[in-house]
Each structure stands twice: as structure tokens, then as C-alpha cells.
Amino acid sequence: MEHTRYRGRFAPSPTGPLHFGSLVTALATWLEARTVNGDWLVRIEDLDPLREPPEATDQILHSLDVHGLHSDEPIRFQSRRHPAYQTAIVQLLENGQAYRCTCSRKQLQAHNGRHPNECTKRHSAPDDAPYAIRFALMDQSGQWQDLLLGPQHQTVRAELDDPVIQRKEGFFAYQLAVAVDDIDQGISHVVRGSDLLDMTAQQQQIFRALGAQPPLWLHIPVILNAQGQKLSKQNHAPALDDSQPATNLVQALLALGQRPPAELTQADVNEVLAWACTHWRRAAIPLTSRQARGITPSTQSHSDH
Known part of the structure; x- marks a missing residue:
């Protein structure tokens, strides 16, 4: 659009x-x-x-x-807006673009970011362990034109960089909610701090997985x-x-x-x-x-x- x-x-x-x-x-x-x-x-x-x-x-x-x-x-x-975020998570899970993750940060660090519990292969909720839900990134060399900084390139690594979109406590995460609301509100341009620059390529994939074109970004x-x-x-x-x-x-x-x-x-x-x-x-x-x-x-x- x-x-x-x-x-x-x-x-x-x-x-x-x-x-x-x-x-x-x-x-x-x-x-x-x-x-x-x-x-x-x-x-x-x-x-x-x-x-x-x-x-x-x-x-x-x-x-x-x-x-x-x-x-x-x-x-x-x-x-x-919780119902809208839950709807998006159900959609991503059904499309194989998200998965349930039971791994702790310590476990992921010990395995260099890989999931020892093979979370990326899980198709149903585990019976006996709390889990977060992660977005399933694709390997990609992301590129876009920042409106201030010019051409940007970021390498996204599947599994290693997969962001949490719902925490184990049940709270929805920024990475999901910002995309759902930007799409719903028709946001065309995002001006934000350069501390968020590093997650832009990941967010591009989330926007597209939700059926939308990403906005244009300007990082100050x-x-x-x-x-x-x-x-x-x-x-x-x-x-x-x-x-x-x-x-x-x-x-x-x-x-x-x-x-x-x-x-x-x-x-x-x-x-x-x-x-x-x-x-x-x-x-x-x-x-x-x-x-x-x-x-x-x-x-x-x-x-x-």
C-alpha cells in the first residue's frame, strides 16, 4: 500500500x-x-x-x-490493544512466522544463540514450561534508505536474532506492538532515536509478515x-x-x-x-x-x- x-x-x-x-x-x-x-x-x-x-x-x-x-x-x-496483538500472534504462529520458545537467556548464551530446546521446530504449546513467543526471522541482508543517515545495511540471522514478541509473563513486546499499531494507524514515516536503528531490519520483516509495507525511517x-x-x-x-x-x-x-x-x-x-x-x-x-x-x-x- x-x-x-x-x-x-x-x-x-x-x-x-x-x-x-x-x-x-x-x-x-x-x-x-x-x-x-x-x-x-x-x-x-x-x-x-x-x-x-x-x-x-x-x-x-x-x-x-x-x-x-x-x-x-x-x-x-x-x-x-491486547486483542489486536493477540490476533497478530495467532496469525504469525499459524503461518510459521513465529514460534514458542522455552529457552532461558542463559541457555541461549551457552549455545551461541541457538535453541537447545529446538524451539524453532515446535508446532504446539509445551505442557510443562513457560514460554515466550519469538518472531521467526529469515536470513537476509536488509537494506533501506534512512531519511537522515542515507543508505543502511543490516544482516539479519535466522534463529540467532529472532526477537521476542510476547514475553513469558504474557506481556506483549515492543517489536510486535509497534508494527501492529503503525499498520493500523497508517503511519507512513517514523522519526525516532538512533538507539533503535539496529532493530530496523528485523522490523521490516515483521511489517511484511503482517502484510504491510514498512514505513520510511528517520533516525535522529x-x-x-x-x-x-x-x-x-x-x-x-x-x-x-x-x-x-x-x-x-x-x-x-x-x-x-x-x-x-x-x-x-x-x-x-x-x-x-x-x-x-x-x-x-x-x-x-x-x-x-x-x-x-x-x-x-x-x-x-x-x-x-
């Missing part, structure tokens, strides 16, 4: 409030959609309740709202903290200061290689976003995290260290 309209999305996991790195990604996805009069959607990827504080979703949506980033359609929650550099680590909740990234949204947006534009005038920090959010839409240059986005040198607004004074 050929996409005739740009449809993009921002899809955070509610493991905590938005941090500056999340805002940079959200703004890039929003600008890519807005500058071609496309649609911009927000999807909450709440797949793992064990890692999701109950207040996080409201915090994320509030931050997006005060920064002027509003979804064009009702917000989608993956926690309400992840934002690093002063220690050179990716900004994330795991690395204790501070929450966005929602009391200074214009300043946050200007800093995000700088991290994306744009050149907003300094006086925009004194403007209101709508003025900042209007300037960004008029002056957005995809080609100016840094290719690497070191070039981005993105620092949270609260630590801007340390940006030379």
Missing part, C-alpha cells in the same frame, strides 16, 4: 515524566509532520505495567500540552548527558521543567541543529513553533550524538565540558 499522506507519531513509554531527550524526539516528529501538512499522532506505549508509575502518563501528556504539541487524533494506549541522534550517556529514566534524566516551555523548545531546536534566534526564549510557545515550522531544515540535524551535544536546559552552562 502506497501512502498518499504523511502520517507520523510520537510514542513514549510511560516509565516516567518526559525528559529533554524525549522532547527533542517529540519536536522532530512534530516538525516533520507539520512542515508537509501531515498528521501527527501520540501513542502511549504502556506495555509493561511493572515499570510504569501510575502518574507517568498524565505527566507526559501534560508536558506535551504545555509545549504546544497536540495530537491530531485521539491518543492511543497500547494497554487497550540520541541526546547525551554530561557523562556521555543517553538521556533516559534509567540514567536518572531530570524531568522537563514545564514552567519554561519556550526555553525548552529553543534548546531542543538547537540540539536538532536548527538556529533559532536567542530572543525566542522570551516568546510564547506558539511563536517558537511557528518559527520552527517556517525554518525547519532536516539536513541540519546532526548525524551523531556527539555532534548534537544536546544538554538539558538546566545544565546548559556545562555544555563545554
Whole structure:
């Protein structure tokens, strides 16, 4: 299916409030959609309740709202989409494109990624052991054109690289849910952090197994903290200061290689976003995290260290 309209999305996991790195990604996805009069959607990827504080979703949506980033359609929650994911898994199992895996990580590591329990040959559920469900990759040299990074090549190895699409605890995995929802919502373009680049060739195969063409991808550099680590909740990234949204947006534009005038920090959010839409240059986005040198607004004074 050929996409005739740009449809993009921002899809955070509610493991905590938005941090500056999340805002940079959200703004890039929003600008890519807005500058071609496309649609911009927000999807909450709440797949793992064990890692999701109950207040996080409201915090994320509030931050997006005060920064002027509003979804064009009702917000989608993956926690309400379990039947669709289960339908996809049944389809993949029936088509021989997924299998039940009882192996532990330790067992797989001890066998160099091969399945000692011969999971790839299993056609029915085991009686006495918990199991995950894995997507059955095909050996392939994956190729695609990244909209920022250019031609990409990834080798995918059957069995060794097969991703989990449903965990042993029953939770649906990102690799499955993101494809099911991107297909269902007609997402044509995906803008995301370069930390997800390595799974793109796998995701191409999942999209095609589900009967759809993959979207076009644009991978932007992840934002690093002063220690050179990716900004994330795991690395204790501070929450966005929602009391200074214009300043946050200007800093995000700088991290994306744009050149907003300094006086925009004194403007209101709508003025900042209007300037960004008029002056957005995809080609100016840094290719690497070191070039981005993105620092949270609260630590801007340390940006030379």
C-alpha cells in the first residue's frame, strides 16, 4: 500500500515524566509532520505495567500540552490493544512466522544463540514450561534508505536474532506492538532515536509478515548527558521543567541543529513553533550524538565540558 499522506507519531513509554531527550524526539516528529501538512499522532506505549508509575502518563501528556504539541487524533494506549496483538500472534504462529520458545537467556548464551530446546521446530504449546513467543526471522541482508543517515545495511540471522514478541509473563513486546499499531494507524514515516536503528531490519520483516509495507525511517541522534550517556529514566534524566516551555523548545531546536534566534526564549510557545515550522531544515540535524551535544536546559552552562 502506497501512502498518499504523511502520517507520523510520537510514542513514549510511560516509565516516567518526559525528559529533554524525549522532547527533542517529540519536536522532530512534530516538525516533520507539520512542515508537509501531515498528521501527527501520540501513542502511549504502556506495555509493561511493572515499570510504569501510575502518574507517568498524565505527566507526559501534560508536558506535551504545555509545549504546544497536540495530537491530531485521539491518543492511543497500547494497554487497550491486547486483542489486536493477540490476533497478530495467532496469525504469525499459524503461518510459521513465529514460534514458542522455552529457552532461558542463559541457555541461549551457552549455545551461541541457538535453541537447545529446538524451539524453532515446535508446532504446539509445551505442557510443562513457560514460554515466550519469538518472531521467526529469515536470513537476509536488509537494506533501506534512512531519511537522515542515507543508505543502511543490516544482516539479519535466522534463529540467532529472532526477537521476542510476547514475553513469558504474557506481556506483549515492543517489536510486535509497534508494527501492529503503525499498520493500523497508517503511519507512513517514523522519526525516532538512533538507539533503535539496529532493530530496523528485523522490523521490516515483521511489517511484511503482517502484510504491510514498512514505513520510511528517520533516525535522529540520541541526546547525551554530561557523562556521555543517553538521556533516559534509567540514567536518572531530570524531568522537563514545564514552567519554561519556550526555553525548552529553543534548546531542543538547537540540539536538532536548527538556529533559532536567542530572543525566542522570551516568546510564547506558539511563536517558537511557528518559527520552527517556517525554518525547519532536516539536513541540519546532526548525524551523531556527539555532534548534537544536546544538554538539558538546566545544565546548559556545562555544555563545554
